[in-house]
Amino acid sequence: MNLQASTQLTTQKPKILVARAIFPEALAKLEESFEVRSNQEDRIFTPQELQKELAQVDGALVAGSERIDASALANAKHLKVVANISVGYNNFDVPAMTAAGVMATNTPDVLTDSTADFGFALLMATARRITESEHWIRAGHWEKWSIVNNPLGMDLHHSTIGIIGMGRIGQGIAKRALGFGMKVIYHNRSHLSDVDEKACGATYVSKEELLRTADHVVLVLPYSAQSHHTIGAKEIALMKPTATLINIARGGIVDDVALAQALKTKQIFAAGLDVFEGEPTVHPDLLALSNVVLAPHIASATEKTRRAMVDLAIENVRAALAGKKPPSLINAEVLKDAM
Numbered sequence: 433m434n435l436q437a438s439t440q441l442t443t444q445k446p447k448i449l450v451a452r453a454i455f456p457e458a459l460a461k462l463e464e465s466f467e468v469r470s471n472q473e474d475r476i477f478t479p480q481e482l483q484k485e486l487a488q489v490d491g492a493l494v495a496g497s498e499r500i501d502a503s504a505l506a507n508a509k510h511l512k513v514v515a516n517i518s519v520g521y522n523n524f525d526v527p528a529m530t531a532a533g534v535m536a537t538n539t540p541d542v543l544t545d546s547t548a549d550f551g552f553a554l555l556m557a558t559a560r561r562i563t564e565s566e567h568w569i570r571a572g573h574w575e576k577w578s579i580v581n582n583p584l585g586m587d588l589h590h591s592t593i594g595i596i597g598m599g600r601i602g603q604g605i606a607k608r609a610l611g612f613g614m615k616v617i618y619h620n621r622s623h624l625s626d627v628d629e630k631a632c633g634a635t636y637v638s639k640e641e642l643l644r645t646a647d648h649v650v651l652v653l654p655y656s657a658q659s660h661h662t663i664g665a666k667e668i669a670l671m672k673p674t675a676t677l678i679n680i681a682r683g684g685i686v687d688d689v690a691l692a693q694a695l696k697t698k699q700i701f702a703a704g705l706d707v708f709e710g711e712p713t714v715h716p717d718l719l720a721l722s723n724v725v726l727a728p729h730i731a732s733a734t735e736k737t738r739r740a741m742v743d744l745a746i747e748n749v750r751a752a753l754a755g756k757k758p759p760s761l762i763n764a765e766v767l768k769d770a771m
């Protein structure tokens with residue numbers, strides 16, 4: 433094969449953008465079949481940069497940090513697919529993507545168990561004040577140990593867990609809670625089937641009843657205009673003063689200012705937060721409080737799961753660019769005209 437032919441072949445490969453750093457092995461595999469524009473230095477693109485990048489490719493892998501809307505797609509004449517390396521896709525304007533003929537995909541299922549594990553870990557750390565206790569040791573306070581003067585926590589076992597958002601991850605948390613002898617109540621847009629309710633040992637209640645009766649409230653619902661500030665001052669006021677609030681869903685589901693105020697005045701016992709309004713910025717009032725456990729959006733972050741998420745996103749791009757239906761296509765209506 434002469435050099436010209438090889439160059440010709442290279443230029444015939446579909447072009448893809450990898451907007452955030454991914455595992456080097458995954459990138460190397462992609463480079464076998466695609467001409468890849470990758471951002472391994474992981475600097476988040478400005479909206480203008482993202483628009484320019486998308487204009488040059490047939491497909492893209494992105495994460496929650498990339499907003500894909502009409503403006504991002506304005507010059508993306510060849511773009512067929514944008515694969516989110518994430519199950520939540522509130523960074524996608526799906527109608528705008530469909531209107532532009534762009535397939536939108538996400539990464540469901542592969543992260544369910546890791547995320548449910550983490551939700552439970554955050555709940556335990558929050559209720560049993562684990563990070564606060566560690567700081568206590570590091571600050572040299574162990575000398576002050578006494579029966580009544582340790583960081584005293586709240587029990588999980590035989591308490592009531594209230595789960596708002598009972599999709600795959602919510603159900604995973606419910607099943608873990610059963611192992612702790614917890615009573616499970618939930619609120620969701622729709623009731624689970626009888627079979628699923630039974631498998632989770634869960635009872636449907638109104639949001640108000642859940643907030644009033646749960647010892648631990650866990651948020652696992654998708655973010656949308658409708659779910660914005662699902663928990664604000666009014667909702668927190670319904671909660672028990674001994675209750676904990678766990679958010680592994682999305683920033684914006686909780687009004688962080690109202691929550692910080694409630695934690696400051698001990699209106700509720702504690703909170704565990706993996707997600708924040710305005711990430712990666714955390715409200716300074718939350719940073720100053722000891723009765724909140726903070727994590728940097730890591731619910732899905734295990735080695736195995738993050739690799740599986742990247743692999744599924746790649747599978748989605750491969751299928752779309754081969755003229756097939758991607759395994760986790762969000763906007764199936766886009767196929768009506770395209771295939």
Ligand code: 8YV
Pocket residue numbers: 494495496497517518519520521543729731732
């Ligand atoms: C992602 C998440 O790591 O899947 C989701 O919805 O929140 C996380 O698993 C994050 O969104 C990065 O894209």
